[in-house]
Amino acid sequence: MKPPPFHYHAPRTEAEALALLAELAPEEGRILAGGQSLVPAMALRVARPSHLIDINGLPGLDRLEVGDGQLRVGPLVRHAMIRRESVPGPLGALLDKVRGHIAHLPIRTRGTVCGSLANADPASEWCLVAATLGGAMLARSMRGDRMIAAEDFFQGFMTTALEPDELLAGLHLPVLPEGTRWGFHEFSRRAGDYAQAASLAVLEMRAGTIAAARIGIGAVEDRPRRLPEAEALLTNRAPTADLLRQAAAEARATLLPTDDDPTRPALAETVIRRALADAAGIELP
Structure with missing residues (x-):
């Protein structure tokens, strides 16, 4: 057409x-x-x-820079540019893993990270990453610049805090400290399809216990978000298989799926549990 x-x-x-x-x-x-x-x-x-x-012909908008503890992603950075070699440490490894789940190679080659964020599909992998890691979006217009926290940026299904005259000029993500553990899982019916449920788990370990936890869910509700109840359950405790299952079940109980698909809550619990298991280095049956 x-x-x-x-x-x-x-x-x-x-x-x-x-x-x-x-x-x-x-x-x-x-x-x-x-x-x-x-x-x-x-x-x-x-x-x-x-x-x-x-804006494809504009110079300098495809910058991918690390400095002052942040990764800054310009508005013309393509999905395929987000690679382990481009970003140091655990964050680079995490983003490299996530990138491989985005659609198909032609789309990853042409599509942009900021374009995906501006589209704000709740099944978008980058939207989940931004929400889970506490990223911020740089909005730019003739009126000036403003930073919008991810928790304020995503306002509903394919709805953001961007004003009509604002360009999404960048994504800022915190660089993860060395030793940070993470896990990412999503379920889709076919490779390249939109996820029906996706989860990202990021754990900071200290002396065998979880010092801080970030757990995000995407593709289930009308926007990606963190799961504070499950995070609180894990904090300052040693990870065990039973604890991870309990956290995933706690998260499932707080979800408000956007449809009445009876499989959605179970899928969400499964991807959360698997993301946590990968982050904690625990094998679950």
């Missing part, structure tokens, strides 16, 4: 792109980066932007 008619704009600078967005946002102007969600939505007539502002 062909998309509905639209006006195409190719700014030469970021400032020009922001000015165009400020002018055209009231007329359904949209930013075009990877286009892996927006373009198919246009072809299906689900999205009908009157103007597309293509």
Whole structure:
């Protein structure tokens, strides 16, 4: 199918792109980066932007930088650029693992991390990572910059705190300390399909006990989020198989699935349990 008619704009600078967005946002102007969600939505007539502002030709927006304890991901960083070799330590290994679960290779090659965050599909792997790790999004407009914490950024199904005239100009993630343990699991019906349930668990271990825990769930509710009840249950305790099962069951009890699929809560409990087991280095039957 062909998309509905639209006006195409190719700014030469970021400032020009922001000015165009400020002018055209009231007329359904949209930013075009990877286009892996927006373009198919246009072809299906689900999205009908009157103007597309293509930022792919802008220099410097594909930077992936580590400094001051943070990883900064620019708006044109493609999924495929997120590799263990690009990011040091446990965070790089975690992101490398997650990247491999995103759709198919052509999409990973073209799609962008920030585009996925702006789309805010609750099944998005990067949305889950941002929510679990306590990331922050850099929103930029002609009015200036502002940082939005992940817990405030995701506001519902494919809904964010971005204003219409704001460009998602970056994702900031905290660099994980050496020795941080993590596990990631998702379930989908076929390779490359959207996840039906996904979980990320990050554990800081100290003298054989869990000093701090971060557990996130995605693809189950209308947005990704952390699971504080399960985190509290694990904190300052030595990980055991029974404790991990108890934490996963506690998390399941707090979930509010967006549909009445009777398998969803069980899937969620399973991926949480498996993510925790990988993070703790415990084999579960």
